[in-house]
Amino acid sequence: MTRLETIDRLIDMLVEEMPEYAQEAAAVPRSEDERRALLRALMNVRPPMPASERFLALQDGLLCDEVERRGIVDVSSIKPSALDPRLAVWRGDITRLRVGAIVNAANAAMLGCFVPLHRCIDNAIHSAAGVQLRLACAELMQGREEPTGEARITPAFDLPADYVAHTVGPIVAGALTARDCELLASCYRSCLDAAAAAGCASIASCCISTGEFGFPHEPAAAIAVWTVRAWLDAHEGSGRPIDHVIFDVFSEQDERLYRNLLDGYDDKEE
Template structure:
């Protein structure tokens, strides 16, 4: 599997699936979550409401992932994952790693070959860029070791230079 880092807008990425740094409600929010909901159009919110009505009445747990269609996005699938919120006392790096691994599990179930991630839990959830980058790269590499040939490419698509530098460093160090 090829693992790459780039600066860009996740909502414009042509991949089989993009990963949304969602909140547990799945009903939209700020940052990456808000941008994905805006770009995907109102059918994404309707799909998330249906998930809440049926299979996830209490919301999506931290560290887990679930997919919806991408609707108006270039990517046919959106994989929603809920990262741990440091400000709320969720400081377990295992939960952070789980976001990446569970998202890849869902991608493999969808038969996606290319997946693009944001820096889940960096930003408003309070995790340092370096910590997120190390956890993300380690989780993806570990998942690939256990699931060889399941995916062709994982891209980390980051919206600022601080995140880009952190992920570049993590990729080189791993």
């Protein structure tokens, strides 16, 4: 079966589950890129429910092939900070990282982003992990909402990571408050706790709350670095396995902020 045939078969199976999208699906042109975008959109809107073994076999094969094409990056190959070798900065697609856990900036429902083809990290992670991730999150949540600053962990399914730590960051609608900063720090600590409890030796975190949730980038980066470093110091020699934390950034602005913090970190600033 060709790649396009696999995509079309998966689309057909999703439309069978969700016939309300049949007309829209039929209108999408036959090019591979457009059909692949349609498949992602249908996966984005699919409710959390079991999928057939045939669907999962085709989906898993497609997603694993795609991450191989994008190029898997092992965290051991990322240059550590000269100031603190436990920390590193990497600019790129977090779904490419082979790491113990990656952090997903989720919303309170913690079921992934239902907006078709949305550019948020929640959508990207769920789209690359497969439909199993939404079902795993739904089974964890049981219809509840996740409090801000806490974290839950699931398998990563078709991602090269072992786990996904899902956390809900603070939403900053006006002036930044001390409570916003406390909650953001709690997100990082909670993700580290969850990953350590799962036995992870490494974790890669996105820039929590700095996208749709409006947390200013500069204080967010400082909180991330200081909180993670304090957690690692506090758990050194305690049997907690995490010894490698990667700050995964998307923009040049965030890369510059994190590199400045890690290259010029001063303990007196704590």
